Amino acid sequence: MKTDPQTPHGARGAASRAPAAPGRTRGFVMALPPILLIALFIGVPIVLALGFSFGFTGGLNHTISVIGQNVHEAHGAPTFGAYADLFSDSRFVDDLAMTVTVAVVSTSIVIALAVGIGLYLKFAGGMVGKVLSALAVVPLFIPVVIASWAILGFYSADGFLRSLAAQFGLGFPVFSFTIVTVVIGSVWTSLPFATLLVTSGIQAVPQAMIDAARDAGAPFIRVVASIVVPMAGVPIVIATTFTAIGILGSFTVPYFTGPNSPNMLGVAMSNYFSAFNQPQQAVVMAFVVFAIAAGIAAVYVWANFRSAKESGAV
Known part of the structure; x- marks a missing residue:
């Protein structure tokens, strides 16, 4: 295939790079399901547990905070009461x-x-x-x-x-x-x-x-x-x-x-x-x-x- 001599060099470079974008998008979409799975079943529980350790007992942590004993609750700011309680x-x-x-x-x-x-x-x-x-x-x-x-x-x-x-x-x-x-x-x-x-x-x-x-x-x-x-x-x-x-x-x-x-x-x-x-x-x-x-x-x-x-x- 011959290249048109009238076509500018920059236009030829842009045309050759054009198919790369769909390829990157396709690769991202293919990698997205396991990333979402890890984020949903590992990342979210870790974030919730970290918040619970600092006394944030609302939302998805509400039930376990009601059932559990000796739970330290945060009032606006994080509390280190559970950490202090445990290390003592x-x-x-x-x-x-x-x-x-x-x-x-x-x-x-x-x-x-x-x-x-x-x-x-x-x-x-x-x-x-x-x-x-x-x-x-x-x-x-x-x-x-x-x-x-x-x-x-x-x-x-x-x-x-x-x-x-x-x-x-x-x-x-x-x-x-x-x-x-x-x-x-x-x-x-x-x-x-x-x-x-x-x-x-x-x-x-x-x-x-x-x-x-x-x-x-x-x-x-x-x-x-x-x-x-x-x-x-x-x-x-x-x-x-x-x-x-x-x-x-x-x-x-x-x-x-x-x-x-x-x-x-x-x-x-x-x-x-x-x-x-x-x-x-x-x-x-x-x-x-x-x-x-x-x-x-x-x-x-x-x-x-x-x-x-x-x-x-x-």
């Missing part, structure tokens, strides 16, 4: 401390195990490495409820470990309904995803760089600290953030295996909402967990941005 409660402070402790300890153990398995696969491999990696993902195929009950029975007063120790005249501590079983259950449920992500990142480290460091006389610790971990740093950070956020908001494991008090905030929210009939305090707990998770998610966003920058996408 020693039970909530203990629950918050336990939640953060379990998240930190469990995440540290999960990442340490995942990195250890990844390093073994990278440097040793063989049948033992394959068995370790296979065992690490087994919890992925076992429901959390079943695993929680199994862990609870395994460490109970008449469980396997105490029964085995009794055969030799020894005693073994009872871990059921303690923070120890919560940590064990959290590690069990979080290990598969972290192992898959971390081992894939470690396996992606070029073997040539490791061999060059070894040829230069670098010991194993130096190779791991200076080459493997920095190059696999982004997958490790992503696995850490996902694990921490998942443990932070967990419910099933602490509900079945943890103590009655203190407990993790996931269980405490349920108790405040249903058993204590204090929905406003439960919502405040949810936003406290959200604030902590948002701080962890910021690290995840930074890791993704760094990964994209290194790949040249940014």
